[in-house]
Amino acid sequence: DADVTQTPRNRITKTGKRIMLECSQTKGHDRMYWYRQDPGLGLRLIYYSFDVKDINKGEISDGYSVSRQAQAKFSLSLESAIPNQTALYFCATSDPTGGSYGYTFGSGTRLTVV
Amino acid sequence: GQQVMQIPQYQHVQEGEDFTTYCNSSTTLSNIQWYKQRPGGHPVFLIQLVKSGEVKKQKRLTFQFGEAKKNSSLHITATQTTDVGTYFCAGSYAGNNRKLIWGLGTSLAVNP
Numbered sequence: 001d002a003d004v005t006q007t008p009r010n011r012i013t014k015t016g017k018r019i020m021l022e023c024s025q026t027k028g029h030d031r032m033y034w035y036r037q038d039p040g041l042g043l044r045l046i047y048y049s050f051d052v053k054d055i056n057k058g059e060i061s062d063g064y065s066v067s068r069q070a071q072a073k074f075s076l077s078l079e080s081a082i083p084n085q086t087a088l089y090f091c092a093t094s095d096p097t098g099g100s101y102g103y104t105f106g107s108g109t110r111l112t113v114v
Numbered sequence: 115g116q117q118v119m120q121i122p123q124y125q126h127v128q129e130g131e132d133f134t135t136y137c138n139s140s141t142t143l144s145n146i147q148w149y150k151q152r153p154g155g156h157p158v159f160l161i162q163l164v165k166s167g168e169v170k171k172q173k174r175l176t177f178q179f180g181e182a183k184k185n186s187s188l189h190i191t192a193t194q195t196t197d198v199g200t201y202f203c204a205g206s207y208a209g210n211n212r213k214l215i216w217g218l219g220t221s222l223a224v225n226p
Contacts, residue, residue, distance in 0.1 A: 048212070103157070
């Protein structure tokens with residue numbers, strides 16, 4: 001099984017719909033992140049969480065919300081999806097205190113808003 | 115604000131040629147990480163550099179961190195088709211180590 005699992009892998013949704021992207025990890029890391037990737041724009045941070053009670057906005061949090069249900073689970077919600085939220089979304093984890101400096105990414109969720 | 119500039123944006127080489135991508139920051143970095151993303155895949159962590167002037171090698175890949183800790187490079191010797199993908203650098207800054215600042219990546223294409 002993958003260390004970081006994202007569901008769904010692909011999703012097409014309509015404008016105005018609420019959608020949730022889920023992420024779970026088996027690495028035991030405290031730190032979790034949500035990024036979106038658009039062609040030519042690299043990886044942009046949406047939200048990050050350093051533990052269940054520590055949730056922070058990233059550089060592009062407008063239109064998104066998150067929930068850290070447990071150490072292993074971090075969900076991203078689009079309350080009312082719009083077409084410019086069409087992108088590839090990645091969840092990632094890290095644990096620098098444990099020596100895992102690098103981020104471990106999930107396989108991504110490709111979201112299309114029509 | 116803090117940002118990491120990465121060049122070139124694209125590079126197209128013949129198999130067997132060398133390849134280098136560069137990252138530059140206007141302010142001193144605490145450390146820098148490098149990732150590779152294959153087409154259709156997700157970023158995969160390659161390495162982290164922390165010390166001024168540090169050089170690390172992974173087979174045909176050589177990573178360098180500048181003496182002033184403001185720049186870094188990834189050099190691939192004798193590229194292979196398996197090197198195709200986008201290479202990202204990501205740095206963190208002292209006093210703001212809660213998140214990485216990502217370069218926009220260099221996309222490498224290799225002609226067989």
